[in-house]
Amino acid sequence: MGGKVTLVEFEDGRLCFSNHGSFIPGSIETVICNDAPESRYRNRFLAEAMVNLNMIDTIGSGIKKMFMIQKNRFFPLPEYTLGNARVEVNITGKVLDIAYARKLAEFPDLKLEDIILLDQIQKRKPLSDDQAKYLKSKNLIEGRKPNYFISAQLAQHSDNKAEYIRHKAFDDQHYKQLIIEYLEKFTTAQRSDFDRLILDKLPEVLDEQQKHHKVKNLIQSLKNQGLITNSGRTWQLSKPSLSS
DNA sequence: ATTATCAACGCACGCGTAGA
DNA sequence: TCTACGCGTGCGTTGATAAT
Known part of the structure; x- marks a missing residue:
């Protein structure tokens, strides 16, 4: 082991390590120290990060650690390419998006x-x-x-209808969750139970008929997702949870 | 820049049928 | 028998891309 590690720094603030061998050795710092003094690197964060981490020693800890470091900085996550007898990792030292x-x-x-x-x-x-x-x-x-x-944060809103449209995906998820929770609690339910559960929680921009359709489509959607099934007119969860 | 085409999505119509 | 319901499906809307 201990094949040659090459380190390339790109203009856009990216570092690329690559190693011929099974995996990148534990002592990247020697590479940095011997081959390239830290001061030569414009991106100090990355150089420091490399030194401070026992960089990529094992898949278990090293990689996870790199992920967490990047995550906490809001930087893009590292990209590993594991090829035949060759390992490469790309790390970006700046906010990408x-x-x-x-x-x-x-x-x-x-x-x-x-x-x-x-x-x-x-x-x-x-x-x-x-x-x-x-x-x-x-x-x-x-x-x-x-x-x-x-998506950017959805902070301000102008109009009820716009607000409804904007939150629709979220709300649908919410309503579905209610249905799931209901079934988790009572195991079975009738359509009328779902009506009672959901109808008065739907926004006012929908009229009664639309609300009715909405409930129907929510149920249908859950069924299509394979989350719930019906036998006759009684509904239940598809995968009866073994616990509880 | 404007228009046409396409894909994705959600609402709602209508049919067949299960349940009273 | 009659009603309520599930389900397939059509239709309109929206956003993206290609074409003009």
């Missing part, structure tokens, strides 16, 4: 998987339809395939 940084700041406890997906968005990497849908349902991204973008 301001919307991404804001989103992370706004939701500090975003799950790492979610952040990874958002990172894909900011890097304009393709997402599967399911992933995109998931992010949309959480209101994290907007736009259409393949031009998704990270």
Whole structure:
């Protein structure tokens, strides 16, 4: 082991390590110290980060650590390429997409998987339809395939109707959650139960008939997602949770 | 810049049928 | 039998991209 590690610094604030061998050795700092004094690097953060971390020693700790460091700085996540007998890692030492940084700041406890997906968005990497849908349902991204973008915070609103439209994805998710929770609690339900549960919570911009349709479509959507099933007119969760 | 085409999405119509 | 409901599907809207 201990193959030669090469380190390239790009003008755009990116560092690229690559290593021929099984994996990048634990002592990157020697590489930095011996081959290239820290002061030579314009991006001090990155140089320091490399030194302070026992950089990428194992997949278990090192990579995760790099992810967390980048995440906490709102920088793009590291990109690893694991090829045949060759390892490469790209680290960007600056904010790439301001919307991404804001989103992370706004939701500090975003799950790492979610952040990874958002990172894909900011890097304009393709997402599967399911992933995109998931992010949309959480209101994290907007736009259409393949031009998704990270949504800005929705702070001010003008008009009730506009507000409704704006929050629709979020609210639908919310209503669906109510239905799921209802079924978790009572195991089965009739359509009329869902009506009672949801109808008076729907916004005023919808008339009675629209509200009725809305409930119907919510139920249908949940069914299509495979989350609930019906036998006759009684509904239940598809996957009976083994706990509780 | 303007228009045409396309994809995605959600609402709502109508049909067939399960349940009273 | 008659009603309420699930379900497939059509339609309009919106946003993006290609074409003019």
